[in-house]
Amino acid sequence: MYHSVADRPAAAAYGLSVTPSAFARQMALLAERRFTPVTTAELGAAWRSGVLLPHRTVLITFDDGYEGVHRHALPVLREYGFPATLFVSTGWVRGPHEAPGACDTMLDWEQVRQLAAEGVEVGGHSHTHPQLDQVPDARLTFEVTRCREVLAEHLGTAPVSFAYPYGYSSPRVRRAVRAAGFAQSLAVGNGLAHRRQGPYALERLTVRRTTRIEEFARLVEGRAVARTFAGDRALTKGYAVVRRSRQVLGRVTGTRVRD
Template identity: 30%
Template sequence: MKDANVFVPGAGRDQAWPERPRNRIDRERSKNRIDLARVVSRARGVDQRDWVYWVKKGVKALTYYAGLHPASLRLGEGEAAILFYHKVQRRPVGVWGEPVLDVHAFEEHVAFLARQYQPVLLSELVAGLEGRARLPRRAVALTFDDGYRNNLYLVAPILARHGVPATIFITTGLVGTDGWMWGYELEEIFSRSPPEQVCQASEDPAIMRLGSLGLGPRVLMSACVEYLKELPHESMLDIVGRMRAKFPVPVNDENRFLSWEEVRELAHQGFELGAHTRSHPILTRLPLAEVERELRSCRDTLEEKLGVRPALFSYPNGATCPEVTALVGRYFQAAVTTRSGLCTRTSELLELPRIGAPVPVSELAFDLVWKVSP
């Protein structure tokens, strides 16, 4: 199937299959082949057996436990940090045996932030950046993307114990469904089934090639996800659909989404709720008309269900471009990306950076102190 403009390692240059760009957003990307060697290189970054990974981890732990991370060194006047999470789970390891953010690790995060920083709602942080309100020294805002049930049953009680507020970005089309975020779904599929067979089920030449390279299951899964993120949205959906049809997996509790009743309960508890599109596409892979439909539908549904029009938005996968950002500005006051860095009063309100909250707390402390401002 000729789904993408792909260069397959080990194949001749005549085996790059161009697809006409769907819109001007994809036009620039279509000039370059999707180089699977580059995709694999990025995927190897998740392999914790890499010695560089462990050295960095050790340095961060040393600075934390040796007390070399005084919060006063960072987040001065006019600076703030936005942290982003997705979900918190009960078990301390993921499907590949790697550490993940469980309830214990998350409570360590929250206790540290409450002790050393000034947690605020994202809307309060934005008001401070705009100069409409005072921005507290060492202000941090906690944000959660997607809208998982564990945000209510695991996250909310921990935040309440420490008096820490948070903002949750809701994917409205997945509320109350048994749907998956496709990246997590593929992770579950690859962990349960023979990886090479999963790749064959895609019927995509590039993914089948990845499956023949002898990669470890975790790196192979990550490489497939990285590759799929670079495809036009409809091509990605087709490929994932074929893999899903051959290897169906029911959604588990860790990936189940909130119901509307549960979303309203979060609002009642004081959580701030923002928009995260209707179906969680990578917006730079859609025609602009479809981008606008995603934004408008999500905003209007949240207003209908909650009685309040959302002012905040989170880009799925953090991906944006000038055209998409301009559309977001028509519907929302501020928006957050996954670009890493601190916020200042010169930050673009529609492209605010965030720091991905790592595991364990020693790495979070290191990132907050030493993260370079954009």
């Protein structure tokens, strides 16, 4: 899971960014070790149909829709013939429907269309990037359906894959994503994706600015994943308790709906 690809990202995007040179080295490693990238849609279709995936399958995904995905990542993906999946928050794309809140310079619609034309699957990431498990039903439905409608309007076809903003979801959120017409959705989890997770809670590994090439190599080989992300998992578990408490408080006060 990537976010921004930039030499000088905005401060808010820095930690989850990678430099263009680091991204190029990481893609070269995938090619050298004969990994086969597929899109999220291809993964979902293969698992539903029972078709065997290629040996050493990997997903390359980008969240949010930063401009550097077009400027820096696309030429590298093109060089290796690698497909990828871009999950865009449609309200953050520059142009019609633009809303405030983006952390850095984002893609415009022409760039999104070019990425799609060059083999990048474009999926949904909500409209304005809220924490979907913390919003009321009406806002949840709007965020998911509006995102799908805007993508269909600009790309000519409705997306089939979704990624939860911040990685947060709940049974209620997953039902809304499915009801909107998405066939599969990705969380974060910082674990390897397995069929048993179900099509609406597939996990990914975060690539950060601090991810060294040796660590990246171990992660894509499936080695030392739990140890690498032990701190993240502990924080996630602690924050999950906080989030559940917020939801309970919301139900008592009437400001949130029950999952």
